Amino acid sequence: MKTATPLLVVGDALLDRDLAGTATRLAPDAPVPVLDECTEQLRPGGAALAAYLAAAAGHDVTLVTALGTDPASRQVRALLEPHVTIVALPLDGQLPEKTRVLAHGRPVVRLDRGTGRAAGATEQARRALTAARTLLVADYARGTAEALWPELAARAARAALVWDPHPRGCPPVPGARLATPTGHEARHFTGERPAPGTGDDGLGAVARTAALLVRRWQAASVAVTLGARGALLSQGDSPLLVPAPARHGGDACGAGDCFAATAAGLLGDGALPAEAVQGAVAAATRYVAAGGPSAAAPGRPLPPAGTAAGSDALRLAEHVRAAGGTVVAAGGCFDLLHAGHVALLQQARGIGDCLIVCMNSDASVRRRKGAGRPINSLADRIRVLEALQCVDAVAVFDEDTPERLLPRLRPHIWVKGGDYAVEQLPENAQLAEWGGQAVLLPYLDGRSSTRLAGARAASGAGEQSARRR
Numbered sequence: 001m002k003t004a005t006p007l008l009v010v011g012d013a014l015l016d017r018d019l020a021g022t023a024t025r026l027a028p029d030a031p032v033p034v035l036d037e038c039t040e041q042l043r044p045g046g047a048a049l050a051a052y053l054a055a056a057a058g059h060d061v062t063l064v065t066a067l068g069t070d071p072a073s074r075q076v077r078a079l080l081e082p083h084v085t086i087v088a089l090p091l092d093g094q095l096p097e098k099t100r101v102l103a104h105g106r107p108v109v110r111l112d113r114g115t116g117r118a119a120g121a122t123e124q125a126r127r128a129l130t131a132a133r134t135l136l137v138a139d140y141a142r143g144t145a146e147a148l149w150p151e152l153a154a155r156a157a158r159a160a161l162v163w164d165p166h167p168r169g170c171p172p173v174p175g176a177r178l179a180t181p182t183g184h185e186a187r188h189f190t191g192e193r194p195a196p197g198t199g200d201d202g203l204g205a206v207a208r209t210a211a212l213l214v215r216r217w218q219a220a221s222v223a224v225t226l227g228a229r230g231a232l233l234s235q236g237d238s239p240l241l242v243p244a245p246a247r248h249g250g251d252a253c254g255a256g257d258c259f260a261a262t263a264a265g266l267l268g269d270g271a272l273p274a275e276a277v278q279g280a281v282a283a284a285t286r287y288v289a290a291g292g293p294s295a296a297a298p299g300r301p302l303p304p305a306g307t308a309a310g311s312d313a314l315r316l317a318e319h320v321r322a323a324g325g326t327v328v329a330a331g332g333c334f335d336l337l338h339a340g341h342v343a344l345l346q347q348a349r350g351i352g353d354c355l356i357v358c359m360n361s362d363a364s365v366r367r368r369k370g371a372g373r374p375i376n377s378l379a380d381r382i383r384v385l386e387a388l389q390c391v392d393a394v395a396v397f398d399e400d401t402p403e404r405l406l407p408r409l410r411p412h413i414w415v416k417g418g419d420y421a422v423e424q425l426p427e428n429a430q431l432a433e434w435g436g437q438a439v440l441l442p443y444l445d446g447r448s449s450t451r452l453a454g455a456r457a458a459s460g461a462g463e464q465s466a467r468r469r
Contacts, residue, residue: 005059005133005134005265005268005269006060006061006062006134007054007059007060007061007062007134007135007136007261007264007265007268008062008064008128008129008132008134008135008136009047009050009051009054009061009062009063009064009065009135009136009137009138009261010047010063010065010129010135010136010137010144010145010148010152011046011047011050011063011064011065011136011137011138011139011140011144011164012046012047012065012066012096012118012138012139012140012141012142012143012144012145013044013046013047013048013063013065013066013067013073013076013080013095014044014045014046014047014048014049014076014095014096014097014098014140015042015044015045015072015075015076015095015096015097015098016042016043016044016045016049016098016099016100017040017041017042017043017098017099017100018040018041018043018099018100018102018293018294019035019038019039019040019100019101019102020038020039020041020101020102020103020105021035021036021037021038021039021102021103022035022036022037022103022104023035023036023103023104023108024036033103033108035101035103041294042075042079043079043293044076044079044080045098045254046096046138046140046142046257047063047065047138047139047140047144047257048063048065048076048079048080048084049254049257049293050136050138050164050257050258050260050261051063051080051083051084051138051261052079052080052083052084053254053257053258053261053262053287054261054262054264054265055084056083057261057262057265057283059265060085061083061084061085062084062085062086062087062128062132063080063084063086063087064087064089064125064128064129064144064148065086065087065088065118065144066088066089066090066091066092066095066116066117066118066119066142066143066144067086067088067089067091067095068090068091068093068094068095068116070091070094070095070114070116072094072095072096072097072114073091073095076095087122087124087125087128088122089118089119089120089121089122089125089144089147090118090119090122091116091117091118091119092116092117092118092119093114093115093116093117094113094114094115094116095114095116096112096113096114096115096116096140096142097112097113097114098110098111098112099111099112099113100253105251116142117142117143118142118143118144118146119143119147120147121147121148121151125148125151126148126151129148129151129152129155130151130155132155132159133158133159133160133268134159134160134264134267134268135152135155135159135160135161135162135264136161136162136163136164136260136261136264137152137161137162137163137164137172138164138257138260139163139164139165139166139169139170140166140169141166141167141168141169145169145170146169146170149170149173152173153173153174153175156173156174156175156176156177157175160177160264160267160268161173161175161176161177161178162176162177162178162179162180162260162263162264162267163176163179163180163219164179164180164181164256164257164260165179165180165181165185165189166185167185167188167189171189171216171217172217172219174217174218174219175218175219175220176217176219176220177219177220177221177267177273178219178220178221178222178223178263178264178267178273178276178277179213179217179219179221179222179223180222180223180225180231180259180260180263180280181213181222181224181225182224182225182226182227182256183206183224183225183226183227186206186209186210186213186222186224187209189213189216190209190212190213190216192205192208192209192212203232203239203241206224206226206232206239207232207234207239209224210222210223210224210232210233210234210239211234211236211237211239213234214234214235214236215236220235220273221233221234221235221273222234223263223273223277223280225256225259225284227252227255228244228252229243229244230242230243230244230281231259231277231280231281233273233274233277235273240274240277242274242277242278242281243281244281244284244285245281245282245285245386245387250288250289250290250291250292251288251291251292251293251294252288252292253292253293254287254292254293255284255287255288255292256284258280258283258284258287259280259281259283259284260280262276262279262280262283262284263276263277263279263280264276266279266280286316286392289354289392290316290319290320291319291323294323312393312394313356313393313394313395313409314395314408314409316354316356316392316393317354317356317409317410317411320353320354321410321412323353325352325353325354326351326352326353326354326412326413327352327353327354327356327409327410327411327412327413328348328349328351328352328353328354328355328356328411328412328413328414328415329355329356329357329358329406329409329411329414329415330344330345330348330355330356330357330358330414330416331357331358331359331360331401331402331414331416332357332358332359332360333359333360333364333365333368333369333373333374333381334357334359334381334384334385335365335369335373335374335375335376335381336375336376337381337384337385340417342388342390343442344415344417344441345357345388345390345391346390347415347441347442348390348413348415348441349390349391349392350390351413351415351439352412352413354392354393355390355391355392356392356393356394356395356409356411357391357393357394357395358395358396358402358405358406358409359378359381359382359385359394359395359396359397360396360397360400361378361396361397361398362374362377362378363398364397364398364399364400367400368400378396382394382396401426401427402427403426403427403430406427406430406431407430407433407434410434410436411431411436412435412436412437413436413437413438413439414427414431414436414437414438414439415438415440415441416438416439416440417440417441425438
């Protein structure tokens, strides 16, 4: 489903390749590991990955990039054309390829080849820029941004323009709505060194660097991405730190492209820079949790990048199943979140590759619990659950039970607290349709949202009585 905001991505496409396997022995002729059961995975890279991920988020995406007739260019076209409209610039040389060799999921070496660069602009590209209202420049220092710099500079005042810079590329055009360097890139662009004892990544140093870049680039705002720590947004003063909602140890390759693409889409939809950065940090976190670059391979579902609770959950479940992982789901109202809930969810996450919480809507809670419930609104309950590191996504249902939601999620495991009996669960018949299994997990005694709500009501009544006396 497409959103209302078309997005034009301008930048340098690459072809990314992963050679992945296991390493349990050394070669007999040299002390180097031998990679067994090696598999190859191709995916779009550079600006092509940013465009691909923006399409995954529902945008109608056009990519302006340099492509030729070499094998790597043809492969990138084949990967993108089902999802993205391509406006090709002439390419001088072979399209760059980046190959990672991974053992047990960890990169051990990277091989680069191809030195092709954009050979100039075209009238078709200029027309696309003139019409664009939302722009992302994903500069990988291969000449595309440089070839179109005058047109980008002229468009900055009329469009929501996000610039993801490269240390060897062009500086952002004056008037960019948002620039998104990494911490290392930001230090490179300013040439500043931290004061002794502050460290090169202290938030004070990052804030000063970001403010300096706002002035130097004449940008409306600069968001310095900080990996698992989130991002720091500066508009020249009073920096805003946006922490990541969770920390994941997965492959972060491409997370910056996900961040920039999400921020551009949100700004195009009318979000303020702070809102765009918050959404971009959340999307990049989900990207890493979903497998990072492995989610951008042909034949696999696009990684979850939406913003609506429920759509993320369905995409995540589809992705984890396609990757051979185990989808775990748990259900409940979660009105007053307590230690029993947290213990159950932590245990549930430990038995699979993702945990999706199926949560009753406000109307559903009211029918089940009576007048005065829920105490916390749906939006607040979603936000609290999504803040838990063990929860990967939340899906909401309006019925009394998740009987209509479960066939869409198709979890491998359905978790309930130990105060149920498995044979009594109404979900059993549905789970059997796709080979799912209901399991019971230990539940902390004495914890109950209803009991907490009753105690709160009694306390309130006592306070009112005391005031009347």
